[in-house]
Amino acid sequence: MNKSLLVGAVLGAVAVTAGGAVATYSLVKSGPEYADVLAVEPINQQIKTPRKECHDVAVTHRRAVQDQHQVAGTVLGAVGGGLLGHMVGGGKGKTLATVAGAVGGGYAGNKVQEHMQNGDTYTTTESRCTTVNDVSDKTVGYNVKYELNGKVAQVRMDRDPGSKIPVDKQGQLVLNDQQAQ
Known part of the structure; x- marks a missing residue:
């Protein structure tokens, strides 16, 4: 047998084996994939908390x-x-x-x-109360811009995902802890 034919056959076999190994690795690959997070924007809502505010005042009465x-x-x-x-x-x-x-x-x-x-008057001290609202901001969610398989999309999440979002075996984002298990 010709030496170059033998070398070509061996190289061809090695190439086919390597291609099969790469294809098998990509199908069997373990561990979750991730989508890269590009931006996270908190969604805030104003919360009004009522409270009673009282102060004493002098009131003059006529006898x-x-x-x-x-x-x-x-x-x-x-x-x-x-x-x-x-x-x-x-x-x-x-x-x-x-x-x-x-x-x-x-x-x-x-x-x-x-x-x-x-x-003929007299003065008493009376407590006068009013209701005032304390206003504060509460984060109710996050608009998350991400990239997955070269495509940019946006999703609303209840928490800040960090720099990556897990992806399940079907290629869908895992948006809560129950889906990740």
């Missing part, structure tokens, strides 16, 4: 009025005004001065008592 028509002030003013009017003048002028003093004193006494009742 309850005992004499709504100011009778006591009117009577005392009329008596005082009548006495002063009686001291002025003589005869019929004295009577007229007494009546005028009583009317004027009664009116003045009424107004003095009214003013005193309006100014």
Whole structure:
């Protein structure tokens, strides 16, 4: 047999065996494949948390009025005004001065008592509360851009996958831990 024919046959056999080994390796290859992560963008949602905020305030109250028509002030003013009017003048002028003093004193006494009742106040401290909302951001998911077999795609995930996403034997992304097992 020719030496070059023998070398060609051996090289051909080696090439066929190597090709078969490579093809078999790619079919039998163990362990998951991965898709390369190109970008991860968090999806945030604003969360409003209500809370009660209270503070103390001073509140002024008017005391309850005992004499709504100011009778006591009117009577005392009329008596005082009548006495002063009686001291002025003589005869019929004295009577007229007494009546005028009583009317004027009664009116003045009424107004003095009214003013005193309006100014009769007391102060208490009361707690006033309002509801305020604290606003915070919460990450509810991630938009993940990845490359698999030369194609770029995007998927939404509930966690940040890191730099790679596992791929199952059918070539599908494994997006949660239950699929990976």
